[in-house]
Amino acid sequence: MKNILLLLGVLVIASCAVAQEKTFSFGLRAGIQLPQTTGRDKDSLGYTNHPGFTIGVQAVSPLTxxxxxxxxxxxxxxxxxxxxxxxxxxxxxxxxxFHLAAGPYAALLLRTANYGAGAANSGYAAKNDLGFTISTGYTITRHLNISIRYARGFIPMMENAGEQEQRKVYRQQVGLTLGYLW
Structure with missing residues (x-):
């Protein structure tokens, strides 16, 4: 067991030493997003899916x-x-x-026109979402890249305090973004 931990420690130190050759990157991303719903009760929701925009910041920390x-x-x-x-x-x-990335995702709902008023006897939006994301991309030039990302939430979009069983409807999205890293 000690040998395995020692080997893991050496690998971590070696990878950090190699990472010093690469630098931390920071950049901007913008693109389109196609929100969708999934789950066995998605037809009962009456949710409208309209394409939208996405804009944000990205940081990349090299390990190796x-x-x-x-x-x-x-x-x-x-x-x-x-x-x-x-x-x-x-x-x-x-x-x-080419790159491939995966990790957790969280969403905070800021505004919606899709759900009820939040009363205990009617449906309302789950304001937070947690899930998983996977993305793939291509570096066009040293600073410019393009990515496609899929994100899938695991928290039901609708909650109703008066029902024992919640509707099984989940958020998912596909996004295409163009990024510029410094």
Whole structure:
């Protein structure tokens, strides 16, 4: 057991030493987002899905030449709702100009026109969402990149305090963004 921990420690130190060659990057992202719903009760919701925009900031912390951590905050809006999407830490693998990343996601609902008034006897929006995201992208130039991201929430969108069983409707989204990293 001690040998395994020692080996893991050496690998972490070595990867940090290699990461010193790469620098921390910070950038802006903007694009389109296609919100959707999923779940067995999605037809009973009457939710409208309209494409919208997304704009935000991204930071990339390199660990090695192939692995990095990505951190994103995006404001996403459409005709029907506005959310703050948080992607606190996604582990990214880079191979030449392509990258693949995955990690947790959280969303805070800022505005919506899709749900009831919030009374105990009617449906209302779950203001927070937690889920998982996966993205893939391509580096066009040293600073310019394009990414496609899929995010899937695990918290039901509708809650009703008067019902024992909540509706099984979840948020999911696909986004296409163009980013510029310094």
């Amino acid at each position: 030449t192939a692995f990095s951590l990505q951190h994103d905050i995006q404001l996403a809006g459409s005709k029907d709702e506005t959310r703050l999407d948080l992607f606190p830490v996604s582990v990214a693998f880079t191979l030449q100009r």
